Amino acid sequence: MASVSDQSSEDHQPTEIPVVHVYRSRVEQATVQDVLNVLEGDFVEKDTGTISQDDIKFLDVIGNGIKLNESGHYEMFLPFREENPALPNNRSSAFARAMGLKPQLEKDPVKRGHYVTFMNDLLVKGHAEKVPEDELDKPVKWYIPHHGVYNEKKPGKIRVVFDCSARFQGICINDVLLQGPDLINPLVGVLLRFRKGKIALSCDIQQMYHQFHVRPCHRDYLRFLWWEDGDLTKPLKDFRMTVHIFGAASSPGCANYGLKQAGKDNVHIDEDAAQFLQQNFYVDDGLHAADDVETAARVLKGAVKICQEVQMRLHKITSNSDELLAVFPEEERTERKPRDLGKPDKGPMERVLGLQWLTEEDVFTFTQSIKSRPATRRGMLSTVAALYDPLGFISPVVLRGRILLHQTCRDHLDWDDLLPDVMHGAWIRWLDELTALLS
Template identity: 50%
Template sequence: MEPDKEVLVYALLDSQSDTTFILKDAAVTLGARKESVKLKVSTITSKTKVVNSQRVQGLQVRGISSDTKIKLPTTYTRDYIPANRSHIPTRTTAKSWPHLEHLADEMSPELDCEVGLLIGYNCPQALLPRDVISGNENQPYAQKSVLGWSIIGYSSTGVDYDHEDEIGVSHRIIIKKVQPATKAFTELKSEVHFVYRTQVKEMITPADILKVFEADFTEKFSEEVLISQEDIKFLVKLKEGIKQKPNGHYEMPLPFKEEKPSLPNNKVCAQHRLRCLGKRLKKDNQYHKDYVAFMEDIITRGDAEKVPESELNDRTTWYIPHHGVYHPQKPGKIRVVFDCSAKFQNTSLNEHLLTGPDLTNTLVGVLCRFRKGRVAIMCDVERMFHQFHVAPSDQDYLRFLWWERGDMEAPPSVFRMKVHLFGAASSPGCANFGLKHLAAEGEGKFSEATVRFIQRNFYVDDGLTSLDSEEEAIELVREARDLCNTGKLHLHKFITSNKKVLATIPKQELAEVVADLDMALGEHKMERALGVQWCISSDKFQFKVRVKDHPFTRRGVLSTVASIFDPLGFVAPIILKGKQILQRMCQDKVGWDEQLPDDLRPRWEAWLQDLHNLSLTKLTTIPRLELSAAVVATRSSDLLRREMKMEESSVLV
């Protein structure tokens, strides 16, 4: 048995990092078992770089004055852990604030050691606040975890943002390797603090490559849909709980796995996340403006409401952190996402919610029916998730903190969402269930074609269909709007290549791309139809691939091949050439960051040029059956016959 080893280092706790790191020198000194890996690290400025690392298992941590041990998750080594040493709170820090000076004796003395550990939120036990001591506004506060006390909000100097991934403050820890009879563990003694985000992803695995090779046939071909007991429970809860409110909106409960759970009070976690959000809002004026506008909009619309003072202390509550995400295809359009996966005391709201069966129509089926008739139509359900309300008894599970009217100088108020929201695991299933329920309610009141359109031709909130005549299309648009309106769903952003149909739709309900479109001038306006480029004037699918600059390496080849979205397989013969090059590199065991071999480089460059020429080719069909095995042909036949409602005699195999 080896003698015990100890290493004295500082540690820092990052409530927004999904990874735990240890200083490489510390891991070496401890003699911990390591496995070499490569990591892709994204810094707070969204820069990405590849670093060599080692995976370490079996580490433990405990406070410097505590006997309570915490097992760390899988930990990765780094040559250094960026941190500002001047931000480390000391006994002097505590004595500087009257409301914290009594903690001075519980703070460890300043030590001469390195920052050696970063604990991420994948170790929730380390983040769990046990006690909080707050002062007046704009004063630092102290927080106690199982690892000890820390002071948050104190900085002797400003953060130097020239260091792109510097990570705030840190505290002292002791790392100790102990050798039990059968398995070696590493013990760490530490104090903690919250810091900024560092995201880490492990490098590409063979499974990722297989996904690219098999990407041509990703839809579900079997007619048999397996329903689990949890799926049945989801459907029963919604069927029994859905009801239409006097204002027309449908209301559904949150589909909990069991009865309504009794969750811990996680308000302190939401407060911390709000402070982090506030820092970004103050640094980015445009982000602040867009965020406030979004929040004011959902409050004005009644999607969210301020919790009355008399209900603030209700026990059955849960607070949801939130953050803003910009749409990659729509610059300037922000959507606030509620993080229902955020954990507190080792639990989250999403862990208690049923997701339900997959009620989404198949992508291939919707796109095929979109190309079936002569007149093609697209539309969208406005703010679909928010049109389905949550039962009042469940709304306190959807609390969040926000500044009224965006005034960040005032204390944040407690709000709660009244609708199914982005970020909840149950929301897609609830929205799909609600849409199909609305369609079923329209049977006998609206035409079969309209009911079928709502039931089968929507992919989440995007509706795509095609009809054989202008008259049928005009009638379908009118009835579909009326049917959706019975449940307070607003169909808008209509797009069609037919001028006569276009003229019957109110201009305010048209998508911007066609509102000012002059078909007579032959304008070639493009629109995305479920991710596929659709030329409205010619009514054809087209492919215009914008290849990002990737290095000519195995990693770059995989990234380029995987970036081409072709759900119907129109350009499969061209993509196949790229996959062949990738396959050859895999067979030759070319390293991820090695340059393309000389014999493959000309083929790759020629293939990239072919991608740029895709938009010049009118590709309307492919020899899919010639490129596929007999089993794939049979599955494709079954899928098309089912989705297109064809008789067996009309299908050629």
Template identity: 45%
Template sequence: MSFCSEDRMNRLGCSGKKMEITIDTMGHPHTSIVQAVNGLQVYDLELKNVISLPTVYSREQIPVSNKHIPTSFDASHWPHLADIRVPEIDAKVALLIGSNVPDGYYPLEIRTGPQGSPHASRTQLGWILWNVMRAQKLEEGNHFPSMKTEIAFKNAEEISRLDKMVKESMNFDFPERNIDDKNEMSQEDKEFIIAVSKSINKQEGHYEIKLPFRREKVVMPDNSAQALHRLNGLKKKLSKHKKFQEDYKVFMKDILDKGYAEKVPVSEIHGTPGKVWYFPHHGVYHPRKPETIRVVFDCTAGYQGVCLNSMLLQGPNLTNNLLRMLLRFPQENIAVMGDIQAMYYQVRVPREDCDFLRFYRWPDADYTQEPQVYRMLVHLLGAVSPSRCATFALQQAAKDNKDEYDPDITNMIKENFYVDDYLATVQDETQAVRVVKDVTDLCHKCGFRLTKWISNSHDVMKSIPSEERAKDVKQLNLDC
């Protein structure tokens, strides 16, 4: 089909018969009321060639602008296209010629290059550049180049429809993983929300949430012997690998220094029978960061038929829809991204639940000493519920501070986080500087440190303290 904007039709004095048409898009019919116009012709710029168009249908607006059309400058980067001249016309795009006009696309000449490079075809109407990316010229000022996609939507219904179509297309292409979000909550999910909503409270600048047990009266077997046995397995690795021993010592000291864990006082060693559980643990290196060790607590380790994960409610997926976030992301000019440091460890566990999070360790990784008893004071990475608890706490932060911040800031807390990653786009640098400051401040009030900031704006980056910028941009000279 071919379409012409209603504005251009009015300028041409065209009027056509109003009718209903149904367009099938990715298997989904969409019906619109349009004008059907016959008798239109298009010429090349030299008025030498004319092509008669079949029936053309009106459209309120054409979702394409001149910024999407590649130019001679863009083509000049490719030797086989360097001599092609594409006129730049100062006018809106008001006509889309569809594949039902073969004469408009019939190639009189074709330019090809190396495999993987763009090509061009000369038609009766002029040159068409295929797969040539529109270059973003770096203007003078305080901007870094960035990629931007513009999509014209009339209303939220169109956004929702596009979101649904993209999902269904991905589900068809990749049936092994259905990306659809299931809004309906199971009975267990509802129980999780009720339990967490009742227990969440703010203590010393951090949210505190009880472990979401499946039942109130939890009784756990004494698995301390199993945990000690697994600790002896770790002893062999510490004795053979000195670097591993040193990295392990630093990591464990760090979680103690930051208050994520504590040594259990001698008076509380025995604890309440049935209310104590020990985690085996081991150290692993990140495959992409071979210098970074992470100590993993094994929440799936079973003893006498139970493990902690089997006793906890996992809860519903509270993470924002990534596809919807990515569709929103390119809509404005200035982008900002940040990251919550150790997000899961910022949500604390009440004292009465901490003994379910015990572990053995050797002080200073000195395996010649007797192992000591420690316990985590925060929700434990490796259990089934911490990600849900942390996201719930972040959403709670937006609710609790709605009267202190503008609605756009609290909405960004709700809608612009994907787990611990914050990403948003705004209209200009002034707004971006305010957003970074206010979102960071709101998170800080609730125990979340938002850091590792990056932006495509020079001015925005200069407004952020160097220690809060992403690692790769900390050393940039932003005074140039």
């Protein structure tokens, strides 16, 4: 211990000065294994031990209420903040939304056809049902309006979205639902484990949310209005969803809980397959790697079997190994895209969690067209934010764009001000380099 005070005894009583302590300890030289342990630790999902009271309640409601129903699907309660909440009758609001949708469908026969097909599919598969006449006047109910959304990457395919955030008298269904803890596996961890082995594969659970049913006592909270047989000349009728739906705050938590429960309940089929379902899925997309084809095939077959036990279908299987793909029926595999003759250096490409994977070369790649945007702070932000790179492959290049964007903030440029000449030149040069990199 060393003191910074050295007062003479002849001085009058000294003031008390804080004592500074100096500790010395020898630092051992780090080994290669020490470094690897640190790096690996960055990607291990750790339980922080903290959980909110709402999350505890969610897990209690779902965990104690989940069961296999007569059809073999997992069935769960809706995780309400308060049991069976009394909501106002919002049928009039849902009716107004439906009548606003009607002229859109009448003016666009193509969209109408897609919409009707989607709704009929829900009814045929049992994901929705018509409300029986003797149950129409139940006091506890809620109506969810809906609209159609097209995916620009899947032209001609519509998804009907149920608007669980639609308010009536200041409340919506999402207000009374518990979201639950984040049960989604960390994206970076899933992607890194995907490339640990020589044989890599990806797969998908078909319509994952709709494979988890809602207990009958809660289905009236998921009512909606639709024209029977899709005939717009008929009066609107009451229908209700029987499954957990896109748009509900609780659905991601319920679906991810159900998937992990499937692995837990069927570990006897194959332990590695059960672990795959619990740890290497990011929502409905599963990624896995093994050292050889035999192991990869065993794990995937086990995962398919476990999913079948709870009426889920594992499909869209793809791999960097043709030998592995040959093990599975063609209808369960993704359709191999033909080689692009305009780019002979690149073979078939698959998308795995947003990344572009060249399966023949077994490498990730980037091919993205840079949209023309104004040379403003707003345009810069749109360009930089559009670059999806979760593993940081092109971060050295992206960083330069972010630095330029930061400079506009530092210089207090307004969102739609044109860039100064010097900064504009630097931005254009960066765009040219980025375009060359991604082409």
